[in-house]
Amino acid sequence: MILYEIHIKDEKDIVSARQRAREAAKNMNFSITDQTRIVTAVSELSRNIYVYASTGRVVIEEISSGTKHGLMITFEDQGPGIPDIDKAMEEGYSTGKGMGLGLPGSKRLVDDFVITSQPNNGTKIIIKKWL
Amino acid sequence: MNSVPMFLINKILLVSLQGEINDNMALSFQKSILDKIYETGAKGVLLNISQLDIIDSYLGRIISETARMIQLLGAKAVLTGMKPYVAVTLEELGLNMQGVEIAMNADIGVKILEDYVKASDFEEISAEDLE
Numbered sequence: 262m263i264l265y266e267i268h269i270k271d272e273k274d275i276v277s278a279r280q281r282a283r284e285a286a287k288n289m290n291f292s293i294t295d296q297t298r299i300v301t302a303v304s305e306l307s308r309n310i311y312v313y314a315s316t317g318r319v320v321i322e323e324i325s326s327g328t329k330h331g332l333m334i335t336f337e338d339q340g341p342g343i344p345d346i347d348k349a350m351e352e353g354y355s356t357g358k359g360m361g362l363g364l365p366g367s368k369r370l371v372d373d374f375v376i377t378s379q380p381n382n383g384t385k386i387i388i389k390k391w392l
Numbered sequence: 393m394n395s396v397p398m399f400l401i402n403k404i405l406l407v408s409l410q411g412e413i414n415d416n417m418a419l420s421f422q423k424s425i426l427d428k429i430y431e432t433g434a435k436g437v438l439l440n441i442s443q444l445d446i447i448d449s450y451l452g453r454i455i456s457e458t459a460r461m462i463q464l465l466g467a468k469a470v471l472t473g474m475k476p477y478v479a480v481t482l483e484e485l486g487l488n489m490q491g492v493e494i495a496m497n498a499d500i501g502v503k504i505l506e507d508y509v510k511a512s513d514f515e516e517i518s519a520e521d522l523e
Contacts, residue, residue, distance in 0.1 A: 276412045279446065294477040297446055301481045304448040308415070352486060362449040366485035 265321040269310045269338075278307040278319045285321050285332060291392060299332060299390050302367040306336045306386055309363050314340020314383065324389070331372070331391035336384075343378040350376075396421045398428055404505045405434040405467075406498075409455075410443035418454040425458060429465050435512055436505030437462050440498050442473025452487040459492040468508045469493065472501035 265281040267274060282303040286296040303319065310317035317338030324333045343349045350368070355361035368374040373389035399406045407425055425437065439455065441447070447455070455471065462469040472495045474482075482489070495501040 272415055276414045280412065294480055297477040297481045298484070300446050301448050301485060304446065304450075305485075308448075308450060362486050366449060366487075369484045369486070370481065 262323045263320060264323055265319075267307075267319045267321075268316070269307055269319060270316045272311060275304060275307045275311060279304050281319075281321055282332075282334065285323070286390075289323065289330070289332060289392060291332070291390070295390060298370040299334075302370045302388055303334060305363040305367045306334075306388070309384075310336055310338045310340070314338035317383075329391050331389055333387060333389045336386040336388075338385075339383040342380045342382050342384055343376075344380050346376055346378055396424055398424070400428070400432050400434055402506070403432075403434055403509045404436040404438060404502065405429060405432070406438045406440070406502075408440045408443060413444070413451055415450055418451050422454055422458045422461070426461055426465065429462060429467050435467050435509045437467055437469045438498060438501045438505060439469060439471045440473050440501070441471065441478075442475070442498070444478065445475065447474075447478050447482055447487075449485055449487055452482055452485075452489065456489050456492050468505060470495050470501040470504050472496070472498045 264285045267278045267281055269275065269278065279300050283296060283300050286299045291299065307319055317336065317340065320335045322333045324331055348354055350364050352365050353361040364376070367388065371388040371390050375387045376384070378384035397408055405425070405428055409421065428434065429437065439459065441455070459469040459471060470493045474494070495504055
């Protein structure tokens with residue numbers, strides 16, 4: 262079930278994505294530490310959209326798998342894509358202004374992290390956090 | 393919305409970061425603090441973050457950069473009041489706050505800064521005495 266969809270086109274939209282993620286995680290009774298992990302990952306990955314692709318969208322969904330219940334968040338853009346995903350997932354590697362913590366750091370904060378990207382064909386990242 | 397509440401008491405600048413801080417606000421708070429130190433000759437800065445529920449890699453970097461810049465101006469910075477779940481998330485994210493002096497709460501932070509201000513006042517007096 263889709264809970265929220267946020268369009269990223271301005272720096273302020275990063276904050277909106279964060280607030281929506283907080284709301285969703287809170288309503289689903291995630292612990293305060295897990296809420297913070299989710300919101301932080303959303304902040305990192307939404308900023309990546311804004312910095313590297315300028316625009317894109319964030320979709321927050323409530324999901325179930327068997328007896329598991331959780332949040333799935335998709336970050337999608339039509340930006341330049343990532344030529345070398347392995348490199349991008351390395352600690353401290355960045356082609357932008359950041360410190361290269363966004364991707365590897367976000368991966369550590371969630372339970373599932375899947376990234377697909379092709380040069381000139383945008384980037385799609387799906388994260389999941391189970392209750 | 394862009395202004396950060398700041399109070400100067402006995403050469404100590406008390407700063408409390410709060411609310412949803414977007415990237416531009418983070419940069420503007422950094423500038424306001426540095427300007428204020430330069431204008432007032434503050435010797436110590438207490439950066440209280442007890443009201444922050446999330447610190448991502450960008451804000452974390454701005455905070456640690458600001459603490460180091462404060463040192464470059466010849467003042468001392470102490471960061472106080474980090475929430476436990478923010479500490480967990482920062483560590484998992486991989487953010488290094490090295491070089492930033494941290495105290496458990498504002499009371500202890502102020503005490504550290506008062507001692508520092510007293511010690512630096514004493515140095516000034518003895519320099520005058522030598523003339």
